[in-house]
Amino acid sequence: MFLELDGKGPQYAQLARALQAAIREGRLARGARLPPTRLLARDLAVSRTTVLAAYEQLRAEGHIEGRVGSGSYVAAAPAAAQQETPATEIDPPSRYARRSRRLQHLLPAGPRHDMRYNLQYAHPLINPSLNEIWGRELAHAAAHNALEDVDPQGLPALRQQICEHLARWRGLVVGPQDVLVTHGAQQAFSLAARVLLDEGDVAVMDEPHHFGVHHALATHGADLRAIPVDAGGLRCDDLPATPPRLICVAPSHPFHGAAMAPARREALLRYADDHQCWILEDDVDAEFRSGTHSSPPLRAAAGAGRVIHVGSFSRTLLPCARVGYAVLPAALRRDFATAKYLDDFACPAIQQAALAHFMESGGFERHLRLARKELQARRAVVLEGLRRHTGRQLEVVDSSAGMYVLAWLRGHDQAFCEALIAYARSRGLGLHPVAPHCAHPPARPGLLLGFASLSCAALREAMQLLGQCLEETRPAPPALARAWCGAARFAVS
Amino acid sequence: MFLELDGKGPQYAQLARALQAAIREGRLARGARLPPTRLLARDLAVSRTTVLAAYEQLRAEGHIEGRVGSGSYVAAAPAAAQQETPATEIDPPSRYARRSRRLQHLLPAGPRHDMRYNLQYAHPLINPSLNEIWGRELAHAAAHNALEDVDPQGLPALRQQICEHLARWRGLVVGPQDVLVTHGAQQAFSLAARVLLDEGDVAVMDEPHHFGVHHALATHGADLRAIPVDAGGLRCDDLPATPPRLICVAPSHPFHGAAMAPARREALLRYADDHQCWILEDDVDAEFRSGTHSSPPLRAAAGAGRVIHVGSFSRTLLPCARVGYAVLPAALRRDFATAKYLDDFACPAIQQAALAHFMESGGFERHLRLARKELQARRAVVLEGLRRHTGRQLEVVDSSAGMYVLAWLRGHDQAFCEALIAYARSRGLGLHPVAPHCAHPPARPGLLLGFASLSCAALREAMQLLGQCLEETRPAPPALARAWCGAARFAVS
Numbered sequence: 001m002f003l004e005l006d007g008k009g010p011q012y013a014q015l016a017r018a019l020q021a022a023i024r025e026g027r028l029a030r031g032a033r034l035p036p037t038r039l040l041a042r043d044l045a046v047s048r049t050t051v052l053a054a055y056e057q058l059r060a061e062g063h064i065e066g067r068v069g070s071g072s073y074v075a076a077a078p079a080a081a082q083q084e085t086p087a088t089e090i091d092p093p094s095r096y097a098r099r100s101r102r103l104q105h106l107l108p109a110g111p112r113h114d115m116r117y118n119l120q121y122a123h124p125l126i127n128p129s130l131n132e133i134w135g136r137e138l139a140h141a142a143a144h145n146a147l148e149d150v151d152p153q154g155l156p157a158l159r160q161q162i163c164e165h166l167a168r169w170r171g172l173v174v175g176p177q178d179v180l181v182t183h184g185a186q187q188a189f190s191l192a193a194r195v196l197l198d199e200g201d202v203a204v205m206d207e208p209h210h211f212g213v214h215h216a217l218a219t220h221g222a223d224l225r226a227i228p229v230d231a232g233g234l235r236c237d238d239l240p241a242t243p244p245r246l247i248c249v250a251p252s253h254p255f256h257g258a259a260m261a262p263a264r265r266e267a268l269l270r271y272a273d274d275h276q277c278w279i280l281e282d283d284v285d286a287e288f289r290s291g292t293h294s295s296p297p298l299r300a301a302a303g304a305g306r307v308i309h310v311g312s313f314s315r316t317l318l319p320c321a322r323v324g325y326a327v328l329p330a331a332l333r334r335d336f337a338t339a340k341y342l343d344d345f346a347c348p349a350i351q352q353a354a355l356a357h358f359m360e361s362g363g364f365e366r367h368l369r370l371a372r373k374e375l376q377a378r379r380a381v382v383l384e385g386l387r388r389h390t391g392r393q394l395e396v397v398d399s400s401a402g403m404y405v406l407a408w409l410r411g412h413d414q415a416f417c418e419a420l421i422a423y424a425r426s427r428g429l430g431l432h433p434v435a436p437h438c439a440h441p442p443a444r445p446g447l448l449l450g451f452a453s454l455s456c457a458a459l460r461e462a463m464q465l466l467g468q469c470l471e472e473t474r475p476a477p478p479a480l481a482r483a484w485c486g487a488a489r490f491a492v493s
Numbered sequence: 494m495f496l497e498l499d500g501k502g503p504q505y506a507q508l509a510r511a512l513q514a515a516i517r518e519g520r521l522a523r524g525a526r527l528p529p530t531r532l533l534a535r536d537l538a539v540s541r542t543t544v545l546a547a548y549e550q551l552r553a554e555g556h557i558e559g560r561v562g563s564g565s566y567v568a569a570a571p572a573a574a575q576q577e578t579p580a581t582e583i584d585p586p587s588r589y590a591r592r593s594r595r596l597q598h599l600l601p602a603g604p605r606h607d608m609r610y611n612l613q614y615a616h617p618l619i620n621p622s623l624n625e626i627w628g629r630e631l632a633h634a635a636a637h638n639a640l641e642d643v644d645p646q647g648l649p650a651l652r653q654q655i656c657e658h659l660a661r662w663r664g665l666v667v668g669p670q671d672v673l674v675t676h677g678a679q680q681a682f683s684l685a686a687r688v689l690l691d692e693g694d695v696a697v698m699d700e701p702h703h704f705g706v707h708h709a710l711a712t713h714g715a716d717l718r719a720i721p722v723d724a725g726g727l728r729c730d731d732l733p734a735t736p737p738r739l740i741c742v743a744p745s746h747p748f749h750g751a752a753m754a755p756a757r758r759e760a761l762l763r764y765a766d767d768h769q770c771w772i773l774e775d776d777v778d779a780e781f782r783s784g785t786h787s788s789p790p791l792r793a794a795a796g797a798g799r800v801i802h803v804g805s806f807s808r809t810l811l812p813c814a815r816v817g818y819a820v821l822p823a824a825l826r827r828d829f830a831t832a833k834y835l836d837d838f839a840c841p842a843i844q845q846a847a848l849a850h851f852m853e854s855g856g857f858e859r860h861l862r863l864a865r866k867e868l869q870a871r872r873a874v875v876l877e878g879l880r881r882h883t884g885r886q887l888e889v890v891d892s893s894a895g896m897y898v899l900a901w902l903r904g905h906d907q908a909f910c911e912a913l914i915a916y917a918r919s920r921g922l923g924l925h926p927v928a929p930h931c932a933h934p935p936a937r938p939g940l941l942l943g944f945a946s947l948s949c950a951a952l953r954e955a956m957q958l959l960g961q962c963l964e965e966t967r968p969a970p971p972a973l974a975r976a977w978c979g980a981a982r983f984a985v986s
Binding site: 029215 | 496515522526593625666677814837
């Protein structure tokens with residue numbers, strides 16, 4: 001309790017005034033319990049009689065109420081309207097702030113409870129029993145964990161488990177010394193931007209690509225060049241004449257089409273070696289791709305010494321745990337660990353210990369297998385539903401992605417797409433355009449249908465509803481519609 | 494399990510080859526359990542007979558071993574020596590990396606088990622029962638928490654609790670909309686650097702000051718000017734002729750001397766208003782200052798609209814939880830929340846919910862009261878021990894800091910201090926110089942004696958040992974000693 005006595009008159013009166021001020025200023029909330037007299041006396045180094053006298057005066061004046069056996073409480077009274085300081089508009093304090101303001105509209109507005117079916121990309125499969133299991137792991141880790149300084153690079157036990165996971169699920173053999181534990185893949189992207197690029201340095205990324213990579217690079221001030229991919233992935237021929245400092249690709253996790261072709265992978269690695277570029281490989285959610293389509297990560301290839309491999313547990317375990325990792329080239333390990341340390345010292349230790357134990361016990365692998373099986377069933381429902389209800393109007397991209405399907409609108413323009421999204425929302429169906437994942441507006445409008453968080457039954461209904469919405473959508477006047485949907489599009493600085 | 498079949502010959506033979514390759518390359522570790530045949534068959538879309546045949550062949554060749562009723566395991570054999578890629582030295586990839594390399598030697602080397610008494614600054618009081626309580630809170634939060642998108646600014650319930658805590662313990666009345674939850678105070682510092690400063694912008698900080706602030710600003714590329722404080726804190730007269738963009742102060746949490754004097758606070762706020770500077774107020778561990786010395790935060794003063802107030806739970810609760818917060822001016826709220834989102838989306842939700850519940854239930858306040866009482870006892874033991882055993886050689890700074898004592902060496906030079914630290918370490922006593930918290934080498938050598946993590950009994954012994962070390966230290970040749978201790982000093986870019 002923070003109280004300042006003004007030194008005027010008897011101590012009990014000083015204390016009463018100080019408490020009254022605390023109540024008036026809201027530091028002691030209406031209905032809040034006052035500290036026990038004994039504790040307050042000790043804190044303030046005054047006698048308990050002084051505190052009792054002060055409380056008595058406040059009680060007499062109606063400021064506090066006594067409840068027998070349960071101490072004194074601030075009298076309930078209509079709480080003063082909370083003073084909300086209006087946010088005055090100021091110029092961006094820095095170039096970083098200027099760039100980040102262009103992305104402010106992308107901040108999540110909180111969960112959408114107004115949609116029955118939200119086909120949100122990146123929303124993961126929710127396994128309610130996992131919450132309880134995870135809670136037990138956390139409790140166990142908290143009780144058995146020495147709370148000492150944590151290695152900025154991450155808990156060694158967790159890095160070991162990540163290596164075993166990568167070997168078993170991705171065919172990638174690395175050692176714990178190569179791994180950096182991060183707050184989700186996003187922190188790996190933002191650290192990469194800072195460590196590898198100066199403002200104005202050229203970075204290339206395949207397109208479409210998860211917007212988090214865009215954002216991290218663009219806000220840092222990279223001169224960002226997006227290169228549309230074809231069915232075989234990024235083509236080295238399309239790389240800019242001046243070699244970029246960094247090339248961001250998702251070779252096993254493309255939004256559309258198959259994984260990056262082997263010959264192109266070789267060419268890319270050769271190019272990076274020849275031109276001393278770094279490659280950032282986004283391998284998020286690759287665990288859920290179906291076995292027959294699985295393709296090894298670029299990092300597992302021979303000559304991949306310039307590849308930073310990024311993965312995450314956000315989609316495979318719990319998004320709210322915010323755990324990801326980067327597998328680093330030996331030459332960059334220390335630079336990344338230092339950057340992590342300067343940013344926030346390290347990731348929370350208990351959570352790291354809990355995850356390491358969950359992985360070591362085989363619980364994570366069991367969860368992954370069940371989740372993959374369920375996601376494959378959900379994917380089949382979506383594809384069947386799309387075929388049945390939207391047949392001619394959507395061109396579904398053949399990909400083995402495990403959590404979403406990309407569908408281009410056929411014979412419709414951007415205005416129709418925007419009207420469709422707005423109409424579907426009014427019917428309780430959340431549709432999301434692919435445009436925010438593109439630096440350049442795509443040639444055709446497309447939808448990124450995230451199906452991971454909805455049950456098969458819900459997806460059946462959602463696909464039927466999507467069919468109806470396609471039938472019933474009437475495009476709004478173009479200008480209006482564009483203003484709405486444009487707000488979701490990513491702006492390259 | 495990641496396996497690639499080569500398509501040559503019978504399927505069981507292809508599978509056996511792929512498994513053998515996985516074992517050879519270390520993707521399947523010695524002694525690791527192979528997937529159950531049924532699961533692997535489903536994953537690879539082959540018949541179970543195929544998998545059984547492949548396992549049989551590997552067993553016959555001695556690659557795997559069957560244990561009745563518990564599946565197949567990779568045969569135990571001497572593990573191949575782990576291939577450790579040597580880290581080749583490369584030029585720093587960016588200016589950020591170049592600056593951060595100057596700080597790489599500061600990365601924690603892990604907990605020191607070779608010291609009986611480690612007087613490490615910032616090591617907190619450890620309450621073993623807290624671990625279990627915290628584990629229960631985490632388990633409860635995991636089970637009762639909807640795992641939806643988290644607000645980048647932080648869980649509203651936690652922000653509300655932080656406000657109530659600030660009102661009760663620091664006399665600071667703010668609303669949840671003003672609060673940003675961060676990964677410890679360090680993330681608040683690094684976000685402030687990015688949002689408020691461009692490379693080369695001038696920032697000022699009082700000195701000595703917790704090195705985390707130094708590091709965040711210096712690596713970002715700030716032109717950092719350190720201003721030594723006197724007993725009344727920072728003097729505005731000492732500010733540089735060109736007004737800085739940012740002024741970092743710890744008005745209630747000074748390393749030496751009393752809190753910043755009221756008149757100086759007013760002058761500083763006026764200066765910031767007149768020159769449009771932002772003020773970063775470091776209020777970490779202010780909860781533990783003794784009641785009679787407690788001084789309100791700068792942010793609580795009238796006209797503190799340009800003050801960013803930073804606090805942390807790392808020292809008051811658990812360092813490894815990595816939870817801190819910034820109280821932001823209204824005009825900066827959105828810029829900081831966007832920067833947080835771009836860095837790592839948000840802090841882990843379960844931990845935020847657990848902390849909010851722990852605070853709401855009164856558990857945190859009970860812990861704080863107990864911890865404060867214990868810390869005061871420890872402080873008294875340290876002061877008494879210093880008086881008794883080191884009397885003339887150390888000048889103890891009169892401060893109300895709750896977790897450490899600053900002591901200047903009297904009549905000794907830097908070489909002696911360095912020799913003292915080295916000798917004390919050889920005797921199992923961890924001493925730490927104040928120099929790393931200074932941008933400029935201090936005029937006199939000093940020690941920052943962190944006492945929070947040691948019991949009263951241990952501190953009694955530690956103080957006696959410190960006295961002995963002071964008696965027995967013989968300075969090493971200056972050049973050698975300086976090389977050792979200089980490595981711990983902070984270098985301004």
